[in-house]
Amino acid sequence: MSLDAVPTTANDRATWIAGPGAKCCDPPAVPVRAYRIVLLGAPGAGKGTQAELLAQQTGACHLSTGDIFRAAKTIDSCLRTPAMTAALEFMHKGELVPDDTVLAILRERGVCLGCRGGFLLDGFPRTVAQAQALDGLLMTQRVKLDAVIDYRLPIDVIVARLSGRRTCVGCKAVYHIETKRPKITDRCDSCGCDLVQREDDRPESVRVRMNAYLHSTAPLIEFYQPRGLLVSVDAHGQPWEIFERTMRGLKGKDLRG
Ligand code: AMP
Numbered sequence: 001m002s003l004d005a006v007p008t009t010a011n012d013r014a015t016w017i018a019g020p021g022a023k024c025c026d027p028p029a030v031p032v033r034a035y036r037i038v039l040l041g042a043p044g045a046g047k048g049t050q051a052e053l054l055a056q057q058t059g060a061c062h063l064s065t066g067d068i069f070r071a072a073k074t075i076d077s078c079l080r081t082p083a084m085t086a087a088l089e090f091m092h093k094g095e096l097v098p099d100d101t102v103l104a105i106l107r108e109r110g111v112c113l114g115c116r117g118g119f120l121l122d123g124f125p126r127t128v129a130q131a132q133a134l135d136g137l138l139m140t141q142r143v144k145l146d147a148v149i150d151y152r153l154p155i156d157v158i159v160a161r162l163s164g165r166r167t168c169v170g171c172k173a174v175y176h177i178e179t180k181r182p183k184i185t186d187r188c189d190s191c192g193c194d195l196v197q198r199e200d201d202r203p204e205s206v207r208v209r210m211n212a213y214l215h216s217t218a219p220l221i222e223f224y225q226p227r228g229l230l231v232s233v234d235a236h237g238q239p240w241e242i243f244e245r246t247m248r249g250l251k252g253k254d255l256r257g
Contacts, residue, residue, distance in 0.1 A: 016063050016112045017071045019105075034118030035060045036143055038125070039133075040220055041151030042213045044162040044206075045235045046242060049174075050151065051122040051129060053243045062160030065126075069097070096212045106130075108136060112140030127216045131223050132245045147253050148224040149246060152233040155210055163205045166195040229253075247251035 014022040035058045037048040051062040051254050069091050072084045080088075083104065087097040106124065113119060125131040140145060164177040166186070170193030182188060186195045199211060224230050231249035235242055 011061055011117070011197055013063070013067075016109055017068060018108075020104060020108050020111065022213075029043055029136075033058075034116060035120070036113075036119045038117050038145060038147050038148040038224075039149045039151065040148060040217070040224075042153065042155065042217075042234060043200075043209045044158040044165075045151040046239065047122050047151055049239045050149075050242060051120045053239065054120050057243075057247070058118065058120075060120050061112065061115060062122060063109075063112055063119050063124070064122040065105070065124040066091075066101060066122070091128065092199060092205075094200050094208035094212070096126055096216060099127055099133075101128075102130060103133050106133070110137050110141055113137055115142055126212075126221060128219055128223055131220055145229055147231050147250060148229045149231045149233055149249065150222075151233050151242070153235040156212075157236075159210065160208055162201045162209075163203050165201050166194055166212050167198055169177065169193050188192065 007184055012025045014024045035054075037054070037060065041047050048062075048066075050065065051064065054060065055062040069084075069087060073088055073091075076086065083101050087101045090097045102124065111202060121134075126132050133225070160178075164179070166175045166177060166182075166193060167173070168175075168188035170188060170191040172179075172189050173188055175188075175195055182195060187193075190194055199205065220228065231246075231253060233242065233245045234250050
């Protein structure tokens with residue numbers, strides 16, 4: 001399948017990124033079928049890229065908790081709540097933000113979970129306590145999870161991927177110093193802005209993030225396995241190959257076609 005054939009969605013996720021005071025510019029029209037999916041996998045396994053592709057294919061909103069924190073980093077520090085300022089400190093070190101803070105942020109955005117367009121949760125839940133809280137939030141919104149996709153890739157491959165990743169400060173396009181080089185070193189092919197290393201992609205942060213994943217997030221596989229929701233996807237290869245595997249896995253769950 002060519003990914004160019006995949007239709008695009010226009011929702012700007014304003015409510016998710018900025019909180020309940022903000023309204024999405026283009027809330028989704030009622031889809032034929034709303035998909036409610038959790039994306040699991042170590043940081044760097046490619047969840048974000050797959051979430052974008054799945055959002056285009058299914059119309060479901062890409063809800064990333066990391067995006068909320070990154071957006072908060074760009075606003076004036078006087079406008080941030082003390083909890084958000086503390087959360088950004090954890091993020092800076094590559095550590096998980098405490099459950100209480102993450103859950104307070106999620107509760108404010110419960111409406112996004114109940115959205116008629118469905119959702120693709122990326123980066124949440126990351127602990128068993130968060131997964132249990134998600135169950136409660138979904139019940140409040142009267143919706144159910146359809147699938148939990150686990151993107152699988154060996155840790156050493158992930159560390160190489162993350163430490164070589166460079167992101168455009170302008171359009172946020174992602175490059176890699178070995179596998180996806182820009183035409184001009186450290187300059188974005190699309191918009192010409194500088195390419196930088198995300199602070200949590202520095203080697204010292206990557207180590208901390210991997211430990212957090214192994215200790216806190218990997219146990220979620222066992223949490224979801226007995227519910228029959230889990231779809232394991234090999235995350236080697238090009239984004240479109242992984243995307244096709246994902247769609248096949250969802251079909252196996254009777255979610256596609
Ligand atoms: P991500 O983009 O999902 O890798 O998230 C970037 C950083 O945001 C993580 O390394 C954590 O510091 C923080 N973060 C994002 N989501 C969560 C979560 N569900 N629980 C705890 N910390 C989180």
